[in-house]
Amino acid sequence: MTRLIIRRVGSALLVLLVITLVVFILSRVIPSDPAVVYAGPKAPPEELARIRTRLGFDRPLPIQYLDYLWGLVTGNWGDSLSTKRPVLLELGTRLPATLELLFAAMLFATVFGIVLGVVASKRPGGVADGAIRILSIGGVSMPAFWLGLLLQVLFVGQLHLLPATGAFSTQTQYLHPIANVTGFPLFDSLITGNFVAWGDGMTHLILPALTLAAYPLGLIARMTRASMLEVLGQDYVFTANAYGVRSFMVRWRLALKNALPPSMTIIGLAAAYALTGTFFVEVVFNWPGIGQFASTAMLSVDYPSIMAITLLGAFGYLVANLAVDLVQARLDPRVRAS
Amino acid sequence: MTATPTMTSATAALRPAAFSARDTGLSRLIRVLRTDWLAAAGLAIVLLVIVLAVFGQWIAPFPAQGLGETSAATRNLAPSVAHVLGTDQLGRDVLSRIIMGARPALVISLVVVFIAAVIGIPLGAIAGYRGGWLDDVLMRVTEVFQAFPPLLLAMVTVAILGPSLFNAGLALAIAWWPWYARLVRAEARSLRDRPFVEAARAIGVPAWRIVSVHILRNCMTPVLVQATVDIGAVVLAAGSLAFLGLGAQPPSPDWGLMVAEGRGQIFTYWWISTFPGLAIFATVLGFNLIGDALRDLFDPRQVKR
Numbered sequence: 001m002t003r004l005i006i007r008r009v010g011s012a013l014l015v016l017l018v019i020t021l022v023v024f025i026l027s028r029v030i031p032s033d034p035a036v037v038y039a040g041p042k043a044p045p046e047e048l049a050r051i052r053t054r055l056g057f058d059r060p061l062p063i064q065y066l067d068y069l070w071g072l073v074t075g076n077w078g079d080s081l082s083t084k085r086p087v088l089l090e091l092g093t094r095l096p097a098t099l100e101l102l103f104a105a106m107l108f109a110t111v112f113g114i115v116l117g118v119v120a121s122k123r124p125g126g127v128a129d130g131a132i133r134i135l136s137i138g139g140v141s142m143p144a145f146w147l148g149l150l151l152q153v154l155f156v157g158q159l160h161l162l163p164a165t166g167a168f169s170t171q172t173q174y175l176h177p178i179a180n181v182t183g184f185p186l187f188d189s190l191i192t193g194n195f196v197a198w199g200d201g202m203t204h205l206i207l208p209a210l211t212l213a214a215y216p217l218g219l220i221a222r223m224t225r226a227s228m229l230e231v232l233g234q235d236y237v238f239t240a241n242a243y244g245v246r247s248f249m250v251r252w253r254l255a256l257k258n259a260l261p262p263s264m265t266i267i268g269l270a271a272a273y274a275l276t277g278t279f280f281v282e283v284v285f286n287w288p289g290i291g292q293f294a295s296t297a298m299l300s301v302d303y304p305s306i307m308a309i310t311l312l313g314a315f316g317y318l319v320a321n322l323a324v325d326l327v328q329a330r331l332d333p334r335v336r337a338s
Numbered sequence: 339m340t341a342t343p344t345m346t347s348a349t350a351a352l353r354p355a356a357f358s359a360r361d362t363g364l365s366r367l368i369r370v371l372r373t374d375w376l377a378a379a380g381l382a383i384v385l386l387v388i389v390l391a392v393f394g395q396w397i398a399p400f401p402a403q404g405l406g407e408t409s410a411a412t413r414n415l416a417p418s419v420a421h422v423l424g425t426d427q428l429g430r431d432v433l434s435r436i437i438m439g440a441r442p443a444l445v446i447s448l449v450v451v452f453i454a455a456v457i458g459i460p461l462g463a464i465a466g467y468r469g470g471w472l473d474d475v476l477m478r479v480t481e482v483f484q485a486f487p488p489l490l491l492a493m494v495t496v497a498i499l500g501p502s503l504f505n506a507g508l509a510l511a512i513a514w515w516p517w518y519a520r521l522v523r524a525e526a527r528s529l530r531d532r533p534f535v536e537a538a539r540a541i542g543v544p545a546w547r548i549v550s551v552h553i554l555r556n557c558m559t560p561v562l563v564q565a566t567v568d569i570g571a572v573v574l575a576a577g578s579l580a581f582l583g584l585g586a587q588p589p590s591p592d593w594g595l596m597v598a599e600g601r602g603q604i605f606t607y608w609w610i611s612t613f614p615g616l617a618i619f620a621t622v623l624g625f626n627l628i629g630d631a632l633r634d635l636f637d638p639r640q641v642k643r
Binding site: 015016018019022026027130133134137138140141142143144145146149150152153156157272273275276279280283284295297298299301303306309310313314317318 | 376481482485486487488489490491493494495496497498501570574577578581582583584594597598601604605608611612615616618619622623626627630
C-alpha cells in the first residue's frame with residue numbers, strides 16, 4: 001500500500017509539472033499583449049517597455065518558465081492584472097467560500113445519491129426506478145446556471161423564502177461580524193458561537209448548494225443503482241435471502257457495503273466536475289468564491305489569475321482522482337495487486 | 339424483471355458472442371425504443387431539434403428577429419398569442435430566437451464531436467494496436483489533457499484565444515479528443531489478440547489495414563454510444579461558455595447567451611432566460627436519454643431491465 005501511494009503521488013507530481021508547462025505555454029500564446037492589459041490601453045511605449053522588463057517578458061522563454069516555476073514554489077504567483085494584488089492572496093481569501101459550497105453540495109449529493117440508487121435498485125423497471133432514472137439523467141443534463149436562475153425565481157421571486165445572492169446578508173456582516181479563526185466563514189461562525197451569522201449563512205448556502213448538487217447527485221444515483229444491481233445478483237445475496245435475512249438488512253447492509261466502492265469512484269469524479277460547476281453557480285448566486293473571480297479574470301484576460309486558476313483547478317482534479325485511486329486500492333485488494 | 343443469480347460473470351462474458359454481428363444497429367435500436375418510452379422520448383426531442391435546425395427559418399414566426407433584428411415596439415412582452423414565449427429586452431421574439439438557435443447549437447456540437455473523434459480514434463487505435471513506446475507517449479499526452487476538468491480547459495483556451503463561437507468550438511475539441519483516444523485504445527488493446535486479428539496478421543495483411551478495418555470496425559459501438567452522449571454534453575458546454583461570455587457573441591441566437599442576456603431581469607421578465615435554458619436542458623436530456631438506453635443495450639455487464 002505504501003509503495004502504491006508513493007508511486008501514485010510521484011506520477012501525480014510529474015503530471016503536475018507537465019501541467020505547469022502547458023499552463024505556461026498557454027499564457028505565452030495570448031494574442032493580446034499582457035503589458036498593455038497591465039498598464040491600460042493608453043500607456044506610452046516607454047511605460048510599456050518598463051513594464052515588460054519589470055514583469056520579465058524580455059527574457060528568453062525557458063528562463064521565464066524556470067522563473068515561473070520558482071515563483072510557484074516560493075509563493076510568488078504574480079499579481080492579478082485587474083486588481084493589482086497578489087494572485088495567491090486573491091485566491092486564498094476566496095477559496096474557503098468555494099470549498100464550503102462544494103462540500104455542502106457533495107454532502108447532499110452523496111447522501112441522497114446513494115439512498116436514491118439503493119431505492120431504485122429495489123425493483124428495476126418499477127415506478128420508483130423510473131422516477132429516479134428521470135431525476136438522475138435530468139440532473140446530469142441540467143445547465144447549472146439555468147437551474148440556479150429557476151430556483152431563484154421560485155424560492156426568492158415567488159415564495160420569498162430564501163435570499164437570492166451572496167454568502168451573508170449585509171446586515172449580518174455589520175451586526176454580527178464573523179471572527180476569523182480558520183478562514184472558513186460558516187465553520188468559524190459555528191465554532192465561535194455566532195449562531196445568527198451561521199443561520200444566515202446556511203440560508204444563503206441552500207440554493208447554490210442545491211444547484212451545484214444536481215449533476216453529482218445524478219451521477220452518484222446512477223452509479224449506485226448499477227453497482228447495487230450487480231451485487232444483488234451475486235450468490236451471497238441469494239444465500240442471505242434464502243436464509244431469510246430481512247430484505248432491508250440484505251439491501252442496506254450486506255449489498256450496499258459491496259456496492260459502495262464503485263460509487264466512491266464516481267463521488268471523486270463528480271466532485272472534480274462540480275469544481276467547474278462552481279464557476280457558474282457562483283456567478284449566478286454572486287457567491288464570493290474562486291469561480292466568480294475566475295470568470296471575471298477570463299473575460300478580462302487577466303492572465304496571471306487565469307494561470308493560477310487553471311493550475312488550481314488541475315490540482316484539485318488531480319487530487320480528487322488520486323484520492324479515488326487510493327480509496328479504491330484500500331477497499332479492493334485486486335486493485336492493489338495490479 | 340429482477341436480477342437473477344444466474345447473471346454471473348461467466349454468462350456475462352459469453353454475452354457479446356451471443357449477439358451476431360448482424361443484430362447490432364438498427365433492429366436492436368427499434369426494439370429498445372418500443373420497450374423504453376424514455377429513450378423514445380429522447381429520440382423525439384432530438385428529432386425535433388434536428389427539424390428545427392434544418393427548417394428553422396421556415397418554422398420561426400419572426401426569423402429575422404431570431405437572428406438579431408431588434409424591434410423597439412415589442413420590448414419585454416410577456417408570453418401571449420402573438421409571442422408565444424414572450425419577447426426579450428430588445429423586442430425580439432424569444433421563440434424565434436430559440437428556433438434559430440437550434441442550428442448553431444447542433445452544428446457546433448457535431449463539429450466538435452467529429453473533430454474530437456477524428457483526432458482521437460486513429461491515435462487510440464494505433465496506440466492500442468501497436469503498444470510499446472508509441473502507446474506510452476500517447477497515453478502520457480492524453481493524461482496531461484485529462485488532468486484538467488474538460489470545461490475548465492475549454493474555458494481557459496477560449497479566454498486566451500479570445501471569446502468567439504469558433505474559438506469555443508476549437509477549445510471544446512481540444513478538451514474532448516483525449517477521451518476518444520483512450521476509449522478506442524482500450525478497445526483496440528482487447529481486440530489485438532483476438533483470433534480474427536491474429537489470422538489477418540498471419541496471412542500478411544498490412545498493419546494499417548488491420549487497424550483501419552479489423553480494429554476500428556469493431557470499436558465503433560462504444561464510440562457511437564459515447565458520441566451520442568457527447569453531442570449533448572457539448573451543447574451544454576458550449577451553452578455554458580456562452581453564458582459566461584466566452585462563446586457565441588451577441589446578437590447570435592445562442593441559447594446560453596440568451597440565458598445570460600435575461601439574467602438581469604429574471605424576477606420581472608422571467609421568460610427571457612427561462613425558455614432558452616429549457617431548450618438547452620431538453621436537448622441535452624434528449625441525447626442523454628438515447629445514450630443511456632444505448633449503453634444499457636451494449637454494455638454486457640449491466641443487468642437488463
